[in-house]
Amino acid sequence: MYSRPSLVGLVVRYTLIGLALVYALFPVLWILSASFNPTNNLLEQRLFPANPTFEHYRRLFTDPTVPFPRWVLNTLQVSGITSVITVFLCALGAYAFSRFRFRGRRAGLLGLLLVQMFPQMLAMVAIYLLLIKIKEFIPWLGYNTHPGLIMVYLGGAMGFNTWFMKGYFDTIPRSVEESALVDGATPFQAFLRIVLPLARPILAVVLIIQFITTYSEYVLASILLKGTDMYTLSVGLRFFIQQAYDRRWGAFSAAAILGALLILAIFLPLQKLIISGLTGGAVKE
Amino acid sequence: MAGRVAIAQGLKLGLLALLDAAAVWAAISLLLRGDLLPLALLAAGALLLNYVVLSRRAYPLRFLLPGLVFLFAMVVYPIGYTVNVSLTNLQTGNLLTKVQVIAQLEGRYYLPPESETFSYWAFRNPQGELRVTLLAEDGCSYLSEGSTLVPVDLTDPRFVRGPDGTVVAFDDFSRLPLAEIYRSLPALERLDLTWEGVHVRLATIREFRTYLRKYEYLRDADAIRDLETGVVYTAREGYFTSPDGVRIEPGFQIYVGFRNYLDVLTNPGIRADFSRVFGWTVAWSFLTVFFSFWVGLVLAYLLNDPYVRGRFFYRSLLIIPYAMPAFISALVWAGLFNTDLGVINRIIGALFGTKVRWLQDPFWARTALIFINVWLTYPYMMIVSLGALQSIPKEMYEAARVDGATGWQRFWTITMPLLWVSVAPLLIGSFAFTFNNFTIIWLVTAGRPAVLGAATPAGATDILISWTYRLAFEGDRGNQLGLASAVSIIIFIIIATISAVNFRFTRALEDVSRGV
Numbered sequence: 005m006y007s008r009p010s011l012v013g014l015v016v017r018y019t020l021i022g023l024a025l026v027y028a029l030f031p032v033l034w035i036l037s038a039s040f041n042p043t044n045n046l047l048e049q050r051l052f053p054a055n056p057t058f059e060h061y062r063r064l065f066t067d068p069t070v071p072f073p074r075w076v077l078n079t080l081q082v083s084g085i086t087s088v089i090t091v092f093l094c095a096l097g098a099y100a101f102s103r104f105r106f107r108g109r110r111a112g113l114l115g116l117l118l119v120q121m122f123p124q125m126l127a128m129v130a131i132y133l134l135l136i137k138i139k140e141f142i143p144w145l146g147y148n149t150h151p152g153l154i155m156v157y158l159g160g161a162m163g164f165n166t167w168f169m170k171g172y173f174d175t176i177p178r179s180v181e182e183s184a185l186v187d188g189a190t191p192f193q194a195f196l197r198i199v200l201p202l203a204r205p206i207l208a209v210v211l212i213i214q215f216i217t218t219y220s221e222y223v224l225a226s227i228l229l230k231g232t233d234m235y236t237l238s239v240g241l242r243f244f245i246q247q248a249y250d251r252r253w254g255a256f257s258a259a260a261i262l263g264a265l266l267i268l269a270i271f272l273p274l275q276k277l278i279i280s281g282l283t284g285g286a287v288k289e
Numbered sequence: 290m291a292g293r294v295a296i297a298q299g300l301k302l303g304l305l306a307l308l309d310a311a312a313v314w315a316a317i318s319l320l321l322r323g324d325l326l327p328l329a330l331l332a333a334g335a336l337l338l339n340y341v342v343l344s345r346r347a348y349p350l351r352f353l354l355p356g357l358v359f360l361f362a363m364v365v366y367p368i369g370y371t372v373n374v375s376l377t378n379l380q381t382g383n384l385l386t387k388v389q390v391i392a393q394l395e396g397r398y399y400l401p402p403e404s405e406t407f408s409y410w411a412f413r414n415p416q417g418e419l420r421v422t423l424l425a426e427d428g429c430s431y432l433s434e435g436s437t438l439v440p441v442d443l444t445d446p447r448f449v450r451g452p453d454g455t456v457v458a459f460d461d462f463s464r465l466p467l468a469e470i471y472r473s474l475p476a477l478e479r480l481d482l483t484w485e486g487v488h489v490r491l492a493t494i495r496e497f498r499t500y501l502r503k504y505e506y507l508r509d510a511d512a513i514r515d516l517e518t519g520v521v522y523t524a525r526e527g528y529f530t531s532p533d534g535v536r537i538e539p540g541f542q543i544y545v546g547f548r549n550y551l552d553v554l555t556n557p558g559i560r561a562d563f564s565r566v567f568g569w570t571v572a573w574s575f576l577t578v579f580f581s582f583w584v585g586l587v588l589a590y591l592l593n594d595p596y597v598r599g600r601f602f603y604r605s606l607l608i609i610p611y612a613m614p615a616f617i618s619a620l621v622w623a624g625l626f627n628t629d630l631g632v633i634n635r636i637i638g639a640l641f642g643t644k645v646r647w648l649q650d651p652f653w654a655r656t657a658l659i660f661i662n663v664w665l666t667y668p669y670m671m672i673v674s675l676g677a678l679q680s681i682p683k684e685m686y687e688a689a690r691v692d693g694a695t696g697w698q699r700f701w702t703i704t705m706p707l708l709w710v711s712v713a714p715l716l717i718g719s720f721a722f723t724f725n726n727f728t729i730i731w732l733v734t735a736g737r738p739a740v741l742g743a744a745t746p747a748g749a750t751d752i753l754i755s756w757t758y759r760l761a762f763e764g765d766r767g768n769q770l771g772l773a774s775a776v777s778i779i780i781f782i783i784i785a786t787i788s789a790v791n792f793r794f795t796r797a798l799e800d801v802s803r804g805v
Contacts, residue, residue, distance in 0.1 A: 006594050007696065017591050021603055024588055027664065028607050031621050034632060093356040100352035112353070119364055121788050123725050125754070126777040127367030129374065129761045129770055134367060141319075141327055159363020162356045191348075220614040222728045227762070238616040242732055245620055249627050260621055264613045271612035272605065279672050 032264075038257035060258035071232055072259050075240035076266075078150065079219055082236055086154050087214035090161040091207050097162070098169035099195050103178070113167075120163030124156075125223045131156055132227050148230045156228065157218055165210050168281075172206040173199065209281035212274060216267055237263050305342050309335065368781075375774035378527045378545045381767025387524070387541040391506045391513070394529070394537065398488055398500035399517045407431075407489065407497040410455070411470055411477060412462035419476055420462055423489065423497055431484065438484040470494065504537075513537065549775035558744025559772070562756070565740075569655065570752040574723040577662045578716055584663060585670025586708075592671070593678045604675075611668035619732035622661045623648075626733070651749035654734050658750055662729055666719065677711045678704070717791040721784050727754045745769070753780050 009017065039060050041053040064072040100106075101113060124131075132147070135156070139146025146152050180202065181194040189197070200207070222238040229235055235243065241263065245256040271278060312335040319328040341347045341354055385393070407423035414420075422443065423431045432441040443456060451457035457464045465473060474494070482489040482497075492498040505514045512523040522529035527543045528536040553563050588607060592600045610618065625631050626647040634644050647657045681704065689699050730736060736748035736755050746759045753776060761773035 006596060009594075009596055014596070017594065017597055020587065021591055021597070024584070024607060025603065028610055028668075031618070031625060031664075032609060032613070034625065035621050093359070096352045097356040100349045104349040104352075106349040109349075119360065119368075121785055122364065122368060122781055123754075123784065124364055124367075125725070125727060126757075126781055127364070127371045128758065129773055129777070130367035130370035131363065134362075134370070141324070155359065156363050159359040159361075162360040163364065166356060192351075195352075216614070220616055220728075222616050222732065223758075238614070238728075241617065241620055245624070249624050249630050253624060253630075256620070256624075260617045264617050267614050268609070268612050272608075275608065275612070 035257040035260050038254055039261050041254055043254060060254040061262075063255055064258055064262070070244070070255065071235075071240065072262075074233055075235050075237045076263070078235065079237040082150055082154055082157070083215050083218040086157045086161065086218045087211050089154075089158055090165055090214045091211045093158070094162060094165040094169050094210060095200060095203065095207065096195075097166040098173050099199060101166070101170045102173035103181075103191070113170075116163055116167050120167055124160035128223065128227055131224065135228055147228060148234055150234070153225060153228050153236075156224055157221070160224075161214055161217075165214065169203070169206055169210060172203060176202055205277070206281075209277055212270060212278055213281050216271065216278075219267060301342065305339065308338065371774045371777050374770055375549055375778050376544050376546060377542050377771050378540075378548075379542055379770040379774075380772070381769075382538065383527050383540040383542055384768075385539055385541050387543075390529075390539060390541040393539070394504040394513055395502070395506060397503040398490065399503045400492070400498060401501050401517075405499045406492075408495065409497050411465045411473065412459065413465055413469075413473075414461045414463075418462075419473065419480070421477075421480065421482075421497070422456060433480070433482050436480075436482055438482045438489060545771070549772050550779070552772065553775060553779065556744075562740075562743050562745045562747040563776075566747050566751050566753055566756045569750065570724060573655070573659065573662075573752060574720045576659050577666055577723045578720050580659065581663045581666035581719075582670045582674075582712075582716060584667040585672075586674045588667070588671045589674035589678055593675060604671075607671060608668045610664050611666075611672075615665055616728055616732055618665055619661065619729050622657075622664070623733045626657045626661075648734055649738050651738055651740075654738060654750050658730065658733055661733060662723065662726070665729065666723070669719070673712055673715050674708060677708045680711070681707050714791050714794060717787060717794065721787045721791075724752070724784065724787075725754045725780065727752070727758065730755050731758075745772075 037053060040056040040058070042055055042057050042059065064070055101109065101116075135147040135152050137146075138152065139148075143149075144151060145155065176199060181191075181198050184194045184198055185191065220238065221236075222242070225236045226239045226242075229239055232240065232243065241256065241259060244259070245252055248256075312331060316328060316331055316335075319331065337354075341350045405425060407425050409421045409423050411419065411421050420433045422441070423433075423438065424443075425431070430441055430443045431438040447459050448456045449458040470477070471494075474491075477491045480491060488500040488502065489497050490500050502516055505516055506512075507514055507521070510521070510523065512521050513529040514521050520531050520535075522531050522535075522537055524530075527545075528538075528540040530536050552559050554560060591597060592604050592607075594600075597603075625633050628634060628644065628647050628649060631647070634647065637643065637645055645653050647653050685703050685707075686699060689703055694702065730750060730752055734748070734750045736751035736759065738749050740747060740749050745756070746763065747756050748759075751759065757773045757776045757780070760769045760776065762768065
């Protein structure tokens with residue numbers, strides 16, 4: 005599709021790529037610079053700080069008025085638990101839809117397809133009221149608790165991921181479990197010992213994508229969590245920088261860099277895997 | 290083998306028995322508290338669990354149930370609840386049920402003109418029980434017994450008198466000094482003492498007075514009678530309303546049918562806000578997808594060119610905006626676009642000597658949002674296009690070249706049609722996602738700037754979902770939960786329609802591509 009370009013053609017190509025690189029990287033470089041800049045004020049920042057300093061990073065971990073480590077810990081905990089449970093529960097459900105023939109299977113699949121179209125946050129009012137109600141009966145699972153938030157995320161993750169994994173399980177031939185079943189293994193044992201190991205790629209994709217999605221979730225966390233100690237990183241960082249661009253820019257930038265690095269460290273090495281998941285299963289950004 | 294199976298069976302049944310025992314215990318405590326709805330849910334859950342574990346026919350459910358529980362509790366039930374609320378008038382001022390409102394009104398009192406006044410002493414015993422002695426103007430004295438008053442003779446030796454001759458203690462109760470009375474005011478205000486059908490309540494810090502009940506519920510007429518004026522208020526449109534239209538606050542929840550939906554379509558103020566927000570939501574989604582697709586496609590085209598060196602390196606850098614968590618990018622961009630402090634205005638200021646009011650002017654705020662969202666979205670488009678470009682068979686280009694087609698012709702007649710087939714459904718999906726991208730809007734502008742004179746709290750950059758959030762959680766007219774839920778359902782209908790179209794479109798496009 006390409007023929008050897010002329011010199012002008014090459015210049016145009018590299019110019020366009022150069023412009024794109026500036027567009028893509030400018031904000032990242034700018035906060036990287038801000039995070040090493042001694043000032044905390046957006047206005048006084050230069051791209052190359054005169055006396056670079058680690059002060060902002062140090063402050064994130066030592067200043068008790070900035071509960072940054074707490075927020076990171078909360079986020080890792082919520083995202084980690086959510087993604088692990090999601091993988092297990094969705095694999096179970098997907099296996100049943102893929103291997104068993106039972107009454108209501110078609111209706112169940114159709115229902116799943118319908119439900120996963122509904123963006124969970126559209127029901128935020130209902131979820132908010134539901135969690136307040138749950139708190140009356142089970143305080144550790146209700147409003148303003150991490151288990152409650154995890155439960156909400158799990159509900160939202162079931163529809164799409166079960167559907168997505170079922171598609172993959174369908175491609176694993178039934179014959180691989182059949183000998184085990186003939187030898188007297190229960191379907192659950194066959195699932196656990198034979199199918200799951202074969203499905204490792206899809207399990208990894210769902211695990212990683214679910215982790216990143218949960219890590220970045222803002223709306224539900226902001227509705228369901230109250231009090232700075234309970235915040236996840238998204239809610240906490242917004243709370244931290246809101247109305248304070250002139251006072252906390254440096255510390256915020258350091259926090260943004262650390263918060264993004266964690267995800268970049270997962271995303272960039274595994275991008276092939278993640279992108280196959282994001283585009284292969286239609287769209288889920 | 291058989292032994293292990295028996296052990297596994299035993300373990301399973303043991304665990305089930307344990308869970309059942311816990312369920313029975315929880316059921317009893319719920320029953321004692323009178324919480325019937327959770328009790329019903331618990332009973333249904335326990336029965337289902339037993340059925341699933343014990344019945345062979347329910348075997349597939351053992352795999353499905355754990356996920357379904359979460360799906361039902363956190364998605365299906367909330368959808369149903371949202372539909373339900375969208376058919377009610379639930380909002381600040383109508384949050385209570387009718388039964389709660391009646392109970393509240395029946396607890397209201399008024400001061401009749403011929404009200405009697407009592408001076409009082411308050412007493413407390415070591416257990417914290419509060420009692421009062423009242424002294425009427427006619428010299429009769431009373432002592433509170435629970436919520437009733439009984440006449441007493443204060444000269445009884447049971448009442449201990451202090452040096453100034455007043456009662457300071459009786460039984461194990463001792464009199465509260467004034468400072469303590471202040472502290473106990475809430476408890477004193479709650480006291481509702483009755484004597485011969487008359488209510489005696491605290492009126493000022495120094496005295497109790499007789500009160501009469503203000504309202505009485507007339508069950509047969511479903512109305513509230515004002516016992517002071519005799520006016521009858523009938524239940525109408527969520528309020529008890531008098532014949533000449535006066536309403537008693539608070540109102541109560543009622544089903545209003547499709548009124549919230551009709552309001553969105555016909556109420557002039559709400560309709561104006563809805564159309565404006567809807568128009569911007571569509572423009573925001575369309576322009577984001579349009580620009581990010583073209584930026585992404587051009588970059589994919591460049592990165593696919595074998596004559597460009599370092600393609601993998603550029604690709605890894607250009608993908609970074611997509612790999613960053615979106616909430617971090619949004620907050621960073623909000624800082625860069627800050628009108629007074631942001632670097633973008635500093636560059637513009639240096640070049641043109643002026644300042645753009647990015648986040649205060651509706652047009653510029655929208656421009657900034659689209660600019661930011663294109664930054665966030667183009668890598669996805671780039672990746673998708675790159676994949677699509679690579680899947681186009683090389684022979685087609687060879688054939689075109691033999692036929693003498695120019696590069697430009699090859700792009701529009703071969704590349705675009707084939708690319709379109711695989712990318713179009715993803716673009717529609719991306720449109721649907723952007724349509725509801727609350728996070729970016731909220732973290733960059735929070736829907737601001739505000740629109741003067743809007744009927745609802747809808748800002749200039751609010752999209753439908755953020756408008757819903759405001760209606761529900763931070764309206765200046767309180768929480769309009771009914772209306773917010775109706776808008777949620779309207780959004781869902783729009784998204785479902787787009788998805789359905791996408792589904793058809795995908796198949797149609799596949800048919801088209803087979804024809805090529």
